[in-house]
Amino acid sequence: MRYIEGQEANPDYPHGENMHHMLTFSMLLSIVFGVVLLYAGLRGKIMWLTVWSGMLIVCALIYLGGDWFGYW
Numbered sequence: 001m002r003y004i005e006g007q008e009a010n011p012d013y014p015h016g017e018n019m020h021h022m023l024t025f026s027m028l029l030s031i032v033f034g035v036v037l038l039y040a041g042l043r044g045k046i047m048w049l050t051v052w053s054g055m056l057i058v059c060a061l062i063y064l065g066g067d068w069f070g071y072w
Helices: 017-044 047-068
Strands: none
Touching: 017 047
């Protein structure tokens, strides 16, 4: 990331604000894909797809919860 000449780096956002927004969008998209795949796994009775998509949703929610409460 580049800074304007004389501008100090912000330690709260070492990768910049855009990176934070991209990660948040990725987690929201993971929830959408997870729900679709969970439905497909339950409908087709495919255990690995059901478990994998369920864990994808859980991990995305954990990340978003940690982000919301300021843990990272």
